Amino acid sequence: MKALHIGRVAAVLAVGSLALTACGTDSVVTPPAGANTSAAGPAVTGTLTGTGASSISAAMDAWKAGFESANSGAKIQYSPEGSGAGRKALIAGAVQFAGSDAYMQDEELASAKEKCGPAGAINIPWYISPIAVAFNVEGVKDLKLDADTIAKIFRGEIKNWNDPAIKAANPDAKLPDLAITPVHRSDNSGTTQNFTDYLAAAAKTVWSDKASGDWPTSLPGENAKGTSGVVKTVTETAGAITYADDSAVTDAMGKVELKVGDSYVPVTAEAAAKAVDLATVVEGRAANDLSLKLDRTTTVAGAYPAVLVSYGVFCASYPDAATADLVKAFGAFALSDEGQKQAAEAAKSAPLSAELAAKAKTALESISSGTK
Amino acid sequence: MATVLTERKRSALTRGRLPRYTPYAIAGGAVVVAAALMSLIGFNVFGWAVLSAVLFAAANVTVSAAVEGRRKAVDKLATSLVVGAFLVALLPLVSVIWTVLANGIPGLLTPGFLGTSMNGVTGAVDNASVTNGTPVLGGAYHALVGSVLITLWATLISVPVGLLTAIYLVEYSAGNKFSKVITFLVDVMTGIPSIVAGLFAAAFFAMILGPGTKTGFVAAVALSVLMIPVVVRSSEEMLKIVPNELREAAYALGVRKWRTILKVVIPTAISGIASGVTLAIARVIGETAPLLVTAGFATSINMNVFAGWMSSLPTFIYTQIMTPTSPSNADPSTQRAWAAALLLIILVMLLNLGARLVARIFAPKTGR
Amino acid sequence: MSTTKLAPPKGTGQAGKGRIGDKVFSGAALGAGALIVAVLFAVALFLVVQALPTFSAAPADITGGEGFLAYIFPIVVGTLIAATIALLIATPIGVAVALFISHYAPRNLAKGLGYLVDLLAAIPSVVYGAWGASFLASSLKDPYAWLAEHLGWIPIFAGPASGTGKTILTAGIVLAVMVLPIIASLTREIFLQAPMLHQEAALALGATRWEMIRMAVLPFARGGIISAVMLGLGRALGETMAVALVLSSGPLIASLIRSGNQTIAAEIALDFPEAFGLRMHELIAAGLVLFLITLAVNMVARWIINRHKEFSGAN
Numbered sequence A: 001m002k003a004l005h006i007g008r009v010a011a012v013l014a015v016g017s018l019a020l021t022a023c024g025t026d027s028v029v030t031p032p033a034g035a036n037t038s039a040a041g042p043a044v045t046g047t048l049t050g051t052g053a054s055s056i057s058a059a060m061d062a063w064k065a066g067f068e069s070a071n072s073g074a075k076i077q078y079s080p081e082g083s084g085a086g087r088k089a090l091i092a093g094a095v096q097f098a099g100s101d102a103y104m105q106d107e108e109l110a111s112a113k114e115k116c117g118p119a120g121a122i123n124i125p126w127y128i129s130p131i132a133v134a135f136n137v138e139g140v141k142d143l144k145l146d147a148d149t150i151a152k153i154f155r156g157e158i159k160n161w162n163d164p165a166i167k168a169a170n171p172d173a174k175l176p177d178l179a180i181t182p183v184h185r186s187d188n189s190g191t192t193q194n195f196t197d198y199l200a201a202a203a204k205t206v207w208s209d210k211a212s213g214d215w216p217t218s219l220p221g222e223n224a225k226g227t228s229g230v231v232k233t234v235t236e237t238a239g240a241i242t243y244a245d246d247s248a249v250t251d252a253m254g255k256v257e258l259k260v261g262d263s264y265v266p267v268t269a270e271a272a273a274k275a276v277d278l279a280t281v282v283e284g285r286a287a288n289d290l291s292l293k294l295d296r297t298t299t300v301a302g303a304y305p306a307v308l309v310s311y312g313v314f315c316a317s318y319p320d321a322a323t324a325d326l327v328k329a330f331g332a333f334a335l336s337d338e339g340q341k342q343a344a345e346a347a348k349s350a351p352l353s354a355e356l357a358a359k360a361k362t363a364l365e366s367i368s369s370g371t372k
Numbered sequence B: 001m002a003t004v005l006t007e008r009k010r011s012a013l014t015r016g017r018l019p020r021y022t023p024y025a026i027a028g029g030a031v032v033v034a035a036a037l038m039s040l041i042g043f044n045v046f047g048w049a050v051l052s053a054v055l056f057a058a059a060n061v062t063v064s065a066a067v068e069g070r071r072k073a074v075d076k077l078a079t080s081l082v083v084g085a086f087l088v089a090l091l092p093l094v095s096v097i098w099t100v101l102a103n104g105i106p107g108l109l110t111p112g113f114l115g116t117s118m119n120g121v122t123g124a125v126d127n128a129s130v131t132n133g134t135p136v137l138g139g140a141y142h143a144l145v146g147s148v149l150i151t152l153w154a155t156l157i158s159v160p161v162g163l164l165t166a167i168y169l170v171e172y173s174a175g176n177k178f179s180k181v182i183t184f185l186v187d188v189m190t191g192i193p194s195i196v197a198g199l200f201a202a203a204f205f206a207m208i209l210g211p212g213t214k215t216g217f218v219a220a221v222a223l224s225v226l227m228i229p230v231v232v233r234s235s236e237e238m239l240k241i242v243p244n245e246l247r248e249a250a251y252a253l254g255v256r257k258w259r260t261i262l263k264v265v266i267p268t269a270i271s272g273i274a275s276g277v278t279l280a281i282a283r284v285i286g287e288t289a290p291l292l293v294t295a296g297f298a299t300s301i302n303m304n305v306f307a308g309w310m311s312s313l314p315t316f317i318y319t320q321i322m323t324p325t326s327p328s329n330a331d332p333s334t335q336r337a338w339a340a341a342l343l344l345i346i347l348v349m350l351l352n353l354g355a356r357l358v359a360r361i362f363a364p365k366t367g368r
Numbered sequence C: 001m002s003t004t005k006l007a008p009p010k011g012t013g014q015a016g017k018g019r020i021g022d023k024v025f026s027g028a029a030l031g032a033g034a035l036i037v038a039v040l041f042a043v044a045l046f047l048v049v050q051a052l053p054t055f056s057a058a059p060a061d062i063t064g065g066e067g068f069l070a071y072i073f074p075i076v077v078g079t080l081i082a083a084t085i086a087l088l089i090a091t092p093i094g095v096a097v098a099l100f101i102s103h104y105a106p107r108n109l110a111k112g113l114g115y116l117v118d119l120l121a122a123i124p125s126v127v128y129g130a131w132g133a134s135f136l137a138s139s140l141k142d143p144y145a146w147l148a149e150h151l152g153w154i155p156i157f158a159g160p161a162s163g164t165g166k167t168i169l170t171a172g173i174v175l176a177v178m179v180l181p182i183i184a185s186l187t188r189e190i191f192l193q194a195p196m197l198h199q200e201a202a203l204a205l206g207a208t209r210w211e212m213i214r215m216a217v218l219p220f221a222r223g224g225i226i227s228a229v230m231l232g233l234g235r236a237l238g239e240t241m242a243v244a245l246v247l248s249s250g251p252l253i254a255s256l257i258r259s260g261n262q263t264i265a266a267e268i269a270l271d272f273p274e275a276f277g278l279r280m281h282e283l284i285a286a287g288l289v290l291f292l293i294t295l296a297v298n299m300v301a302r303w304i305i306n307r308h309k310e311f312s313g314a315n
Helices: A002-022 A057-070 A083-091 A106-116 A147-155 A164-169 A190-202 A226-236 A269-277 A321-335 A337-347 A354-365 B002-009 B022-041 B045-067 B070-109 B123-132 B141-172 B177-189 B194-209 B216-240 B244-252 B257-285 B289-295 B313-322 B331-362 C015-056 C067-104 C107-120 C125-150 C168-193 C196-204 C209-238 C241-246 C264-274 C278-307
Strands: A046-052 A074-079 A097-100 A121-135 A142-145 A181-185 A222-224 A240-245 A254-260 A263-265 A307-315
Touching (some): A057 A074, A057 B123, A121 A269, A142 A147, A142 A164, A147 A164, A147 A190, A181 A226, A190 A307, A226 A240, A226 C125, A269 A307, A321 A354, B022 B045, B045 B070, B070 C067, B070 C125, B070 C209, B141 B177, B141 B257, B141 B289, B141 B313, B177 C278, B194 B289, B194 C264, B194 C278, B216 B257, B216 C015, B216 C209, B244 B257, B257 C015, B257 C107, B257 C168, B289 B313, B331 C107, C067 C107, C067 C168, C067 C209, C067 C278, C107 C168, C125 C168, C168 C209, C168 C241, C241 C264, C264 C278
Parallel strands (some): A046 A074
């Protein structure tokens, strides 16, 4: 009796697992006929593994899909665990590339030499995303603010939307008598790092804290996890204001135009790319390292300085030629017009300017193989 | 005086007892009074129901105390509290389930959700489906396969280890030093934060197989670290309450100890053990953080737990909620996330059914 | 735990086979125990090695700039607050739910209800987090404002109440909902195992249902209830994602209805992905502290269980 029962259970399980494994397909989206292969150069094969920032995961999805359809033998896998995790994994030799919202520090570059050869690792910018200051005030869709006012709002020094400082710059806006609830990220993030860096540089007198991936805990306000978390909180809370990747800000919210020089600049992809073009390369690094120092206090008209630059972090040399070729091919695809366009379509990011993309491609070409 | 009069009319057996219709009468009264009170402070159905329940319980206990005496009143009070607590517990649980069902069903019914992976689905695809109003593409098949396989392997590791440890603790150790050490360590293991278990498994396999080893099996090991203490603790409790008379009877019949354990002790406790194992599976099947660092994050189907990255339902849900495929049109991702959550719950439901089936087959007939 | 008073039989007709079976089986059981010891030792070693740099670092380098103790203290307290709220709510309700299913509900209904409760243990924490952050937090906004207005003189209800409802009390309630099924499911199994004879004897002597439960069921189940609560506590202490999503974190404050406080597990979940260098070691050290807290709580629980050992059925 019992044996019969066990047999029956086993049969059910077997049939169930068979049914589970029998159906299911990876071909969800039919690639457009005549997919563009020219951008990736000659077809490469192999599996490339990366880990890193979650901010680029939407762009990475697009690059992965585009690259894999152009190179049928190649496979890209990317795990969005966070920038720090990505850089750690590259240093440990666990992945072939990392995605990071901040370029590697000097001591990290030094420790990368063990697995990446004597030249260490190189940082190449491949993704630009403007950070919007977004708010939820009924009937107000855009506000003109300078860095000092924004800093005061986020520090809780300006407490109400009808504050004279806000009114002065926006005489036409219908500002209600409503308390301001600043909302910030509860997790450590590249967005917070770049936004506080902007405030610390552009609003020196008000923002006394250092730039940091963690929001200063002494400041008042609410917080939420992740870009989607802060956006959701602001959407649901009248009078709330936050900073978030522009791509995630919905039409339900208003956006701030930043004061740059004497004019106000709205958030656009072009303005963000322009601000990145004004950046200088960090000195004292390898010639092919493109770590950028952004000029947050720029006065150039039309540049939007609150911007996040995400880097691809690669080894300067890989043990075998196949991996090096694969890395180069994938990097080149991501930096190509095609790759940047696909990322912009999928993630609403700002494409790199042609000039910067060219520099980045040259740096990428310098990746060598064999010398370990 | 009035009670004396009524007592004379009633039979001796029903003396001091309330007639059967009393609770209904009190309930009716409570509903009416609650409605009256609510109309004074602003009526809403929820408050009305709560107030009626509280009034009913209070009146029922008071009447019982006056007529039936203290013991019956305490019994009624306990009943009210137990039922009340149960109803209170149902509120958030029903709310959670309702949220998951309401948000998950549309996604689950989307054609292709169960049969396709996320391979090639990009933000552009999602944007297109939102603008054109076409069905959301992409599915959770790869995650479903990953979850099933990883959990299966984790169970294959944890249940034998956990159950054998519990058997050692209850049947063999006789309370010696080593068993105290194990009990102590199992207690410690329940306190391992899940991310630590993941990091540990990743570091362990990185040491053996080289850095960056991320497979379904590594994830299964990480989950086992979390599962084993739950299995040990619950099965230990269940083995302990198997009456000693059963063991002694078996020994008296000349049955060997190991056969006694296999044929008498475990079958007696199997229902509880199965329940504990299901709980342990339920505990780990929803883990996100340890899976991300051990199994990676895949968008395509992988059937091999020993090679390549694997997706799983929790990591799928997590990434779809936290980093939507298309940041500017998060709705398709949210829909997929809720559908995957519903799918995960259905999966556990099936596992639970399986565990009950196992328990029913092996359990001896009891008084219940 | 059980000392078998009657020794198993030795040396009968089929002794050879039986003896090998006994040896293999007891060996396997011992081996499983030893494996757990080894794994745990390895995990502990891993934690300690990874945490060590934190303790040798200069106090100024630690987050907050005042050393590890000053950094860890607020989040330890926050963790304990959240776990206490969760257990205060979940323990009585969980035990009552278990009692309802085992002794009060009609038999047919009880089966379905037990099934439902087990199922709830399986909802992934991300879902509880999403539910807590969107549905629960916003529906608790007004009650919090009311509390702050009327009971604001009690420090734990000091206003102004949070504008989003994402407070430590909300996080505690979400945790309570998460551990409730664990407690209810395990205690239900224990209640069902309570000796039927004792219960019937109590009823036959004229005890009411509650008196029977108090005298014949609860003493028997005490150890099991504590065990179940401890498992629930393990989840409440170590829960990351739900708290990370629900709680609007901040520095340590007494009020439960303002945004503030933080738990260790959520802190790890929020900061670990971007952490590198010393910060990473710091977070692992925080994990080690969480580990020690659970350890201490569990030791107390074991001690209580052992005091009531005489009720265990195996003795």
